[in-house]
Amino acid sequence: MNMYTLPEWRNQGIATKLMEEIFKFIKKRGINLIRLHTTEGARSTYEKMGFIDVDNEMEIRRGFSP
Secondary structure, eight states, X not given: OOOOOOGXXXXXXXXXXXXXXXXXXXXXXXXXXXXXXOOHHHHXXXXXXXXXXXXXXXXXXXXXXX
16 A cells, blocks of 8 residues: 655665566556555656656556556
């Protein structure tokens, strides 16, 4: 439900790797939409993965790649 990276472990690709695994998991199940809330500090990580701002949340639709 929530993901948090301790400051000393940030900028090492951990959140990106976790999201790649989540993408694989949901793609196998035919899910084509992810919505999430994020902090300003993490926003750029999600934007790099293809998430966009929608209604005070971020989302990515079908076509995301692991």
